[in-house]
Amino acid sequence: MSTENQVEVAGIEKEMAGVNLGDPTNGQTSSASIEGRGPCPLKPPFLNPLETSKPPPSPELTEEQQKKYDALLETVKSWTEIPAKDSKGGPITDSEKLWLTRECLYRYLRATKWSATEAPKRLLGTLTWRREYGVSDLSGDDLSIENETGKQFILGYDNEGRPCHYLNPGRQNTEPNPKQVQHLVFMLERCIDLTIPGQSTLALLINFKSSKSRSNTAPGIGQAREVLNILQTHYPERLGRALIINVPWMVNGFFKLITPFIDPLTKAKLKFNDDMKQHVPPQQLWAEFDGELAFEYDHATYWPELIKQCEGRQQSAFERWVKAGKQIGESEVYLKGANVPSISGGTTEEMSSNAHAVEPKTLGTLSEISGDINGKSEKNDAA
Numbered sequence: 001m002s003t004e005n006q007v008e009v010a011g012i013e014k015e016m017a018g019v020n021l022g023d024p025t026n027g028q029t030s031s032a033s034i035e036g037r038g039p040c041p042l043k044p045p046f047l048n049p050l051e052t053s054k055p056p057p058s059p060e061l062t063e064e065q066q067k068k069y070d071a072l073l074e075t076v077k078s079w080t081e082i083p084a085k086d087s088k089g090g091p092i093t094d095s096e097k098l099w100l101t102r103e104c105l106y107r108y109l110r111a112t113k114w115s116a117t118e119a120p121k122r123l124l125g126t127l128t129w130r131r132e133y134g135v136s137d138l139s140g141d142d143l144s145i146e147n148e149t150g151k152q153f154i155l156g157y158d159n160e161g162r163p164c165h166y167l168n169p170g171r172q173n174t175e176p177n178p179k180q181v182q183h184l185v186f187m188l189e190r191c192i193d194l195t196i197p198g199q200s201t202l203a204l205l206i207n208f209k210s211s212k213s214r215s216n217t218a219p220g221i222g223q224a225r226e227v228l229n230i231l232q233t234h235y236p237e238r239l240g241r242a243l244i245i246n247v248p249w250m251v252n253g254f255f256k257l258i259t260p261f262i263d264p265l266t267k268a269k270l271k272f273n274d275d276m277k278q279h280v281p282p283q284q285l286w287a288e289f290d291g292e293l294a295f296e297y298d299h300a301t302y303w304p305e306l307i308k309q310c311e312g313r314q315q316s317a318f319e320r321w322v323k324a325g326k327q328i329g330e331s332e333v334y335l336k337g338a339n340v341p342s343i344s345g346g347t348t349e350e351m352s353s354n355a356h357a358v359e360p361k362t363l364g365t366l367s368e369i370s371g372d373i374n375g376k377s378e379k380n381d382a383a
Contacts, residue, residue, distance in 0.1 A: 046154070046155065046156075046194070046305075046306075046309065047155065047156045047157070047284055047293075049156075049157035049161050049196055049284075050157070050281050050283075050284065052159075052281070053157050053158065053159055053160065053161045053281065053284075054160070054161055054198075055160055055161045055196070055198040055199035056160060058198070064114075065109070065114055068109060068114050068116050068119075069102075069105060069106065069109060071116060072105050072108075072109060072116070072119055072120060072123075073102075073105060073328070073329045075120050076100055076105065076120065076123065076328055076329070077328050077329075079092055079124070080092060082096065082124070082127045082128060082131060083124075083128055084128050084131040084132050085132055086132065088131045088132055089128075089131070092127075094318075094326065095136060095318075096127055096130075097326065097328050098317070098318060098321050098326075098330070098335075099127075099130075100123070100328045100329065101329065101330050101331065101332045101335065102329045102330065102331050102332065102343060103200050103331070103332040104123075104332075105119075105123070105329065106237075107200070107236050107237035107238070108122050108123050108126075108236060110236070110237055111236030111237055122233075122236075125233070125234075126233070126234045129233075129234055130234070133185070135185060135189065138182055138185065138186045138189070140186070140303065140306070140307040142179075143179060143182060143183045143186050144299075144303055145173075145174070146173075146174060146179055146180060146182075146183035147183065147187075147299065147303060148173060148299050149171040149172075149173040149297075149299075150168065150171055150297025150299065150302070151167070151168045151169065151171035151172055151173065152165070152166065152167055152168070152183070152184070152187045153165075153166050153297055153302060154166070154187070154190060154191055154194060154306070155284075155286060155293070155295055156280065156281075156284035156285065156286070156293065157196070157203075157280075157281075157284060158203040158240070158241070158279055158280045158281075158284075159279060159280065159281065160199065160240065161196050161198070161199040162195070162199055162201050162202050162203040162240045162241070163191050163194045163195060163202050163203070164202075164203045164205055164280060164284070164285075164286075165187060165188070165191045165202050165203065165204050165205065166205045166206075166207065166286060167204065167205070167206045167207070168206075168207050168209070169206070169207075169208055170207070170208070170209050170210050176223060180223065181223065181226055181227060181230070184227060185230065188202075188231075188235060188238070190306060190310050192238070193309075193310040193313045193314060194309070194310065194313070195336065196336065197332075197333045197336040197337060197338035197340075198333055198336075198338070200237070200238070200332060201237065201238055201239060201240030202238060202239065202240060203240055203241050203242075203243065203279070203280070204239060204241070204242040204243070205242075205243045205244075205245075205276070205280075205286070205289060206242065206243070206244045206245070207245050207246055207288055207289070208244070208245070208246045208247050208248060209245075209246040209288070210246075210248070228262060231266075232263060232266065239266060239269055240269070241269050241271060241279060242269055242270045242271065243271050243274060243276050243279055243280075243289070244270065244271065244272050244273070245272075245273055245276070245288075245289060246273075247272055247273060275290075276289040276290060276291065277290065277291065316337060317335040317336065317337075320334065320335055320337070320342075321335060324342035324343075324344065325342070325344065327342070327343060327344065329343060330342060330343055331343050
């Protein structure tokens with residue numbers, strides 16, 4: 001392991017004990033009882049990861065991979081504008097530069113099998129999509145109605161420190177409409193906000209249990225394909241595992257229909273009706289998945305706290321990014337608050353004075369890359 005990785009791992013382990021997502025119970029249900037019925041259902045929305053829930057060390061890059069990363073970084077640094085339809089194109093913003101972290105570039109390189117030509121196209125394509133889709137404009141207030149029944153929530157962490165994102169199709173409370181997919185994108189972004197230092201993937205836990213108001217819990221094929229396209233194209237390498245329970249024959253048939261659209265790497269991450277306690281600590285696993293965690297979704301409590309916690313983390317990351325010199329390719333471990341240096345390891349003044357010391361050598365001009373976004377490209381290989 002390189003010295004840089006050793007420093008990061010040490011920093012992550014030191015910071016893990018201090019990660020606090022706003023829940024004082026730290027994975028324990030309340031010991032108070034209600035008329036002798038046992039533990040009170042947990043209502044605060046988040047849990048701290050257990051000390052044993054740690055991300056695996058990041059693999060070191062080979063010499064060839066490092067060269068490709070360096071070239072991609074210089075290409076991305078040369079971008080000054082983001083192309084987009086409907087007058088949404090324009091100069092690259094600070095939030096977009098912040099999004100272009102070192103680990104973000106790694107994810108797109110891995111997703112394109114370290115292709116020096118496809119990785120920048122995919123990255124720029126996602127920046128364009130984020131503008132056109134309006135990812136940064138998705139509002140908790142506007143989408144609140146979509147989550148009133150708790151059909152999605154983020155609760156606890158799995159064995160490798162991934163935030164657990166629960167989907168409950170049986171609690172669907174709206175008819176098919178664009179906001180349903182927007183809601184999913186919004187929650188994926190909140191999962192990313194709540195990842196801990198050193199972990200950039202999430203655990204998806206889907207419960208297809210039917211309800212009195214909804215017996216068919218499978219989404220439509222069109223909507224499923226749209227979601228798969230968004231996940232595989234614009235959130236590569238974000239899915240760590242998907243744990244799926246209560247799969248009725250109708251939903252099983254649905255999965256068979258969409259299987260051709262799921263890439264092999266994503267397919268390998270799907271676990272159906274498995275022993276979920278093998279993947280998530282029992283005390284952090286929702287009781288619906290045979291865990292020990294009593295949780296009752298209360299929209300009035302959960303939703304505003306989710307927004308508050310995530311906005312606080314976004315602000316903290318932005319402030320650290322500014323302090324470190326507003327660099328493209330910054331370390332997500334540093335941005336997430338771990339006690340590790342930024343990518344330069346120097347002071348803000350030193351980083352600012354050296355920012356233009358090297359003439360970038362790019363993989364292609366912005367116009368060359370953006371002109372081929374919608375052209376022929378390799379099939380997406382990872383989600």
